[in-house]
Amino acid sequence: MTRILIADDEALVRGGLRMILGAQPDIDVVAEAVDGEEAARLTARYQPDVVLMDIHMPRLDGLAATERILADRPDRRIVMLTTFDLDEYVYRSLRAGACGFLLKTTPPKDLASALHAAARGDALLSPGITRRLIDHYTATAPPVSVPGLADLTGRETEVLCLMAGGLSNREIAQELFLGEATVKTHVNRIFAKLRVRDRVQAVVLAYEAGVVRPRREPRSSP
DSSP, rough: OOEEEESSSSSSHHHHHHHHTTTTTTTTEEEEESSHHHHHHHHHHHSEEEEEEESOOOOSSHHHHHHHHHOOOOOOOEEESSOOSSSSHHHHHHHHOOOOOETTTOOOHHHHHHHHHHHHOBBOOHHHHHHHHHHHHHSSSSSOOOOOOOOOOOOHHHHHHHHHTTTTTTHHHHHOOOOOOHHHHHHHHHHHHOOOOOHHHHHHHHHHSSSEEEEOOOOOOO
């Protein structure tokens, strides 16, 4: 059973999400919060597997609530809920440690499976959305120094670049002619050296450090 906490200041949104998720036999909505303050307090009380966190809320917004929750429990799984797929708060939330985000337009049939994936430890960002989001907020920013980056081996840097391209461990293994278990070992070492918790944070750092640069659309020929 996957335990979910819903945090959204709109009663209709909370009610709709509870109705959708409550219809799933393996999901239990344990609590609802109307703002970030209540989300942080109820998360500590009910210990949900996943917090579904709206970004724009009164008193304490979703970003500040995410930071507060993760400061107490860094392994907590928080999924940001937003109306727009290019929202500065989403990027900052991922940087703070959220495991991904869902649009409020996500089809009901996909919502439950996405939250199960988050509970398992998966990152909820498709490669295309990841690239657009990071492109948007790092395109004009100068590279930053990332502790641990210089400690990566050549192979680990290759793996990191392929991760940034949205490849799964299996796809990376095929690309580099390695075993999937070997790739998983490289990925775990990357996480340890960069001191990140998952692929999303590792990819964000790769872009910020300039290891991977945002893609540019080719100009049309005159």
